[in-house]
Amino acid sequence: MDVNDKKNLCSPCEFKSKTKEATKWYTECKETFCNSCHENHNAHISSKDHHVIPVDGKHMLKSLHIPLNEYCQDHEKDKDLYCSSHSEIICLTCTQTTHGKCEPAVRLSEVTKNAKISPFVSVLENNVIVVMEELKDIIKDRENNKLELEKQRTEILDTVKDIRKCINAELDQVEHKITDDLKAKFEKYNLDIDKNVKFLSDHLNGFKEIHEKIGVLKEYASDTRTFIGARALEKDLYSEEVMVTSFLEKIQSINIDIEKNPDIFVTCGKIKSFGDIQVKTLDKGYCIFKKIKGRYPIGIESKTLSKLSKALEIKIPQRSIIDNCALLPNKQMIFVDSNTRNKRLILFNEDGSHDRNIKLSSRLFDIAVIGNGKIALSFPWSTRKRIEIINTTSYQLEHEFFFKNKCYGISYDNGRLFVIVKSEGILIMDLSYGIRYRLKVEGYFMSMLKMTDFTVLTNVMTQYSVMT
Structure with missing residues (x-):
């Protein structure tokens, strides 16, 4: 357990009956x-x-309420090994009991080396960012639905x-009936949308909290x-995902309309209603959590890749999130570094040496x-959703295509550019x-495509489709 929580006093000085404010916290010494x-x-070789x-960092870590130390309760030992078969942190005795038939465990220090810039933490953080952005989009869509309902x-x-102008005053009661029906249904479904927005906003705050905790870690x-800590946050993220996924499956887009009575002008005395307020619902297909729990990359070499040989090693700058890449004709x-802090292209030469950042x-x-001599870039998250055509000699903008909805995956084939646009195909x-041309794609939203002899579609939920 951490000591000196009540005051930020220097432990060695306090031992000497001195009072001096502490500025540093040693995690190994817990002092x-x-x-x-x-x-x-710091002058001693051993320390x-x-x-x-x-010291403020110690309090920040404590405020995360995440267990940052693993201790095996079954064997009363520190967990200092990692089982790649079960993606679990274990102790030495565990390797001889419950994990005896697993792949040989590796030292935790090997797995956690450079954890802050590891694919595991980077993917976890990026997934949280993606989820937050998707939830913001869904909330915006719900708000737009309210505007459409109002319209x-x-x-x-x-x-x-207009109908009322064509009939006489004795139909006032009929008008009241239809407007009251409209008001009741409008308020009911308007309230339902407000509840949807509140639920999603609450869970968006949960994802923001997870993201902030990752930053503190x-x-x-x-x-x-x-x-x-990241593994603990992964569990929190999965718990949030389960709740939001279950909720999103029930969300429906709501539209209201009126079906006019064709006999309205025949016999006014016999008419009891101007029409019926019709509510048409359309499943939006919201689905942003389809990843399997625990499927985050850990830096352990896989034996299934033993037959592959490394031809070139490229050192990607730290704090980069590489989503896509391309090989230029000059090799x-x-x-593509999609880290929100970077927003850049990273260019490497044929021998793997770094050329420049754009x-x-x-x-x-x-x-x-x-x-x-050209490349196309997609910008789905920009206010001006667009595709830019860039000259690869000067890396200057040559042309732009703008879209109403988000433009994601792009592919070029035989003089044509193929673009996946959300809600459009x-x-x-x-x-x-x-x-x-426009090609509508049914089913879950796809974000990536590749044009070859077939059209291959994939998305961030690891689903794929192949179209001829």
Whole structure:
């Protein structure tokens, strides 16, 4: 258990009956040090490599309420090994009992090395960001549905008034009946949408909290604690995903309309209603949590890749999130860094040496090579949703295509650019004349595509489709 929680006093000084404010916290020693004692402690060979953080960092980590130390309750030992077969942290005795038939365990220190910049933490953080952005989009869609309902409500009221002008005053009671029905249904479904938005907003805050905790781990925790904390956050993320997924499956888009009575002008005395307020619901197909729990990349070499040989090693800059890449005709390699803090292209030479970084104004998603001297970039998260055509000699903008909805995966084949646009399907574009065809894709939303002899579609939920 952490000590000196009640006061930020230097532990060695306090032992000497001195009172001095502490500035450092050593995770291995579990003690606080002032600047002077910190320098002395750091001068020893046995302790110079201890992980040290500011005292405020210790309190920040504690406020996460995440278990950052693993202890085997069954065998009363520290868990310092990692079982790749079960993606679990275990102790030495576990390898001889419950994990005796698993792949040989590796030291936890090997798995957690550079955990802050590992694919595991990067993918976890990126997935949280993606979920938050998708939830924001869904909330915006729900709000837009409210606006559409208001517009439809106004149109219906106008229709009712037009009909009312054609009949005499004795039908006032009939008008009241239809408007009351409209009001009741409008308020009911308006309230339902408000409940949807509140539920989604509450869980969006939950995902924001997980994201903030990841940031604190990366800022203040050691690699081991970052790894362990991230695994705990993974469970929180999965719990949030389960609740939101179950809720999203029940969400329906609501539209209201009126079916006018064709006999309205025949015999006014016999008419009891202007029409019926019809509510048409359409399943939106919201589905942003289809990942399997625990399917996050851990830095352990897989035996299934033993027959592959490494031809080239490329050192990607730290804190990069590489989503897509392309090979240019001159054999240079260009990588898409979709980290919200970076927003850039990273260019490497044929031998793997770093050529340069190309800073962009917005966060991009996909890249496609167009002929010998151009590339296409998609920007689904920008306010101006667009595809940019870039000259690869000067890396200057040559042309832009703008979209109403988010444009994700792009692919180029035989003079045509194929673009996946949310809610629209695949748009087939001519670089000179713009959109030529639209291909509607049924089922779950797909974000990636590749044009070969077949059209291959995939999405972030690991689903795929192949179309001829």
